[in-house]
Amino acid sequence: MTVVSFEHAVALPFATRHLAEFGARVIKVERPGTGDFARSYDEAVRGVLSAHFSWLNRSKESFAVDIKVPSGRAALEKLVAGADVVAQNLAPGAAARLGLDAESLVARYPRLVAVDLSGYGLGGPYTGRRAYDMLIQAESGLVSVTGTPEHMAKAGFAAADVASGTYAAQAILAALLRRERTGEGAALSLTMLDAITEWNGYAVQFAEHTGRAPARAGVGHPSIAPYEAFTTGDGDSVLIGVQNDREWARLARGLLGRPELAEDPEFATNRARVRNRGRTDAIVADVVGRLPTTEVTAGLDAAGIAYGRVNEMADVLVHPQLAARERWIEVDSPAGPVRQLRPVVEFPDTPPRIEPVPALGEHTEKILTELGHDAAALAQLRADGAI
Template identity: 55%
Template structure:
C-alpha cells in the first residue's frame, strides 16, 4: 500500500525545531520534502552539537527523509530557484524571522497569486498581527510568555520543560493544519494561507491549568511530580528507589489500599474516601501511601500495582528508555543513514496496519542541490557553477582563522 502523502511535494525554508518537526512528520507520511538551507552552514540546528556521529542531535531527530538544497536567498538567482520549486509544489512552509518571507518575495499572497491551490504556512512566534508580531521567539521565551514555566517545577523553583514543548506543540499543529488544508483542497481545489503562532499553540496546551485560573482566580501551584487536582498522584519511595503512582478515581484508591496495601479500612476512611477529600488531606494521604510503598523494592511494587490495575510507572532514565522492553517488543526502532554513519530512529507513534512510515535518511547540507537545480529548470552548466561556488564558500568558511 502507498503512504498517505505519496505524490505531495513540500518546500520548506526552515530551521531549528518547530517547522522541521512539522515537515518531518509529513515526510514520514510519504510526502517529498525539499528543505531549503543557507549556504553558510545550513539549518543552525546542524551545529547545536555534534553528538550523533558528528551531526547535531536535534537535526538528526527532525530531518530524516528530506532533500537538502543549499542556496543563497539573498541573491536573485537563489530566490528564483526557490520560487520555481514552490510553483510546482503542493505546500510551502517557512519559519523565517518576521517579515523575511515577504521581503524575499515568498509571502503567501505573492506565492498564491498565480498558484492559488498552494498551501502556505507561516509559522512564527507570535503570529502575523498584534503588538508582539515582529519579535523573534524561541522555545524558552514562548514557555515563559505562555505561562508554562509558571506552573512547571516545584513550589520553590519554576523551571522550563526538559524538551522544547512550545516548538513541539507548534510543529504538531503545523502538520495537522497542512493535512486539513490538503484534504479541503482535494475536495474543493482551494489552497490555503495559514498563520500559526507558537504562543497560541502553547497556550492551547495549558488547558486545565488556564481554566482553573480563569474560574477560580488562583494561579495553579507548581507541584513537581504531583497534580493539583488529584491525590495520590506523585512519586513515592520504595526500598531501592521510587515509583510513580497516579490514582485517578475512588475505585483506584480502593484497589490501591485493598489489593496492594492490604489495608481495606483506608478505603472508607473519611479523609480519603473521595478524591476531593484526598486532595484536601493530601499530606496525610501521601504519608500513608509512602509508608506502605517503602516496604517493597521498585520491581516488587511495580508488579503488585500492575496486578491490581492501579496506574503506576517506574521513573526511567533515558538509557532505560532507549532499551525499553515495550518499544523492543513492538519492533519500533529502524536504522536510517546520516552523512557520517547509520543511526537508530524511532518509528512515528501512528501505525498504519497496511504500510510503514517512510523513515528516510538525514541529508547532508546541500546533498540534493545539483539535482534540484536541474529540476527547477537550470541548465546543467549553470547548476554546476552554483554548486561549485557553494562548495568553495563552505570550504572557505571552514578554514581555520589565520594567525599573525
C-alpha cells in the same frame, strides 16, 4: 505531494518530517555554507551532527541556495511553482520581505497550501519579536506551573516547538484535503504561543474560574492524590496514579492493607485526599518504602492501579516495550548510521518513508537538474555564488 520548507530549529522541521514519513517529498531550503542553524546546536551524534538535527530531518532533501542572488531566486521560484505546500518559520518579517509569506505565495499560486509558523503572529505588540521555545514556554505561563513548589522549571523538551509543529502538520493535511475537494489552496498562519497555550489549557481554565494558578507539584498532580512518585525498598522510583475513588478503595484494601481508608472521610474522596495530600502521600510512601519493587508493582497490578517507573534516558533506550514492539530503526546520516524511533503512525499496508538525514546541500544539483538547469546553468549558479 511536494513540500518546500524554509525551516530552521525545531517547530517546522518537526512538522515536515512527519509529512515526509507519510510519503511527501520534502525539500528543505537551506543557506549555503551554514544551513539550518540546528545542524550545529551540538555534536552529540558521533561528534559530527547535532541530536536535534538528526531527530528532525530524516527523509528530507537539502537544497542549499542563496535566494538573495537573482539566479538563485529564479531557481527557487521554479521550485515553489511546482510545489503543493510551501511552509516557513523564518525570522519575523523575513518571509514577507522575500515574497515568501503565505498570502503572497497563494496570491501567485492559488492552488498552493502555504503556511507561516511564527512565535507570536501578525498584529499585536509582540509581532516583531524573535521567539524561541523556552521564551514561549515562559510567556505562555507553562514555566510558572511546571516544577516544584519551590522552583519553577521549563518542560524537559521543546514543548512549544513540538506543539506548534504538530498543529502545522495537521493544518497542512486538512488544507490538502480541502484542496482535493474544492481545488482551492490556502494561506495559513499559526503561532507557537497559541499552540502551547492551548496545550496548557487545563491551567488556563483553572486560573480563569478560580482566580489562581494550579500549584506546582513536581512529578505530582495539583488536583489528584495520590498521584506522585514513591521510592520502593529497593530505591527505585515508581509513580502511582490513582484517578478516582474506586481506585483508591482498591489500593487501600490491597497494597496498603488499610481497608478502613476507603471509608474514612479524611481520605475517601479525591477532594479530601488533595486537602490532606501530605498525610495521604505519607501513608502510601510508608508502605511502598518497606517493600521491594517487585512486590509493589505486583500489588498495584492486582489492584488495577496505574503506575510507571521513573526511568532515566538510559532506561528508555532499552525499554522492553519499545524493544518488543520493534520501535527502533537505523537511519543513515552524515555521521553514519544512527538509531532512531519509528514513526508514531504507520499505515498497515504502506511502509513509511524513512530515508537518510541529509548533508547540507546534498540534493541541490539534483533538484536544479530536475527544474531544467543544464551543466552551463549550474556553472553559472556557482559563478554567481548562488550555490
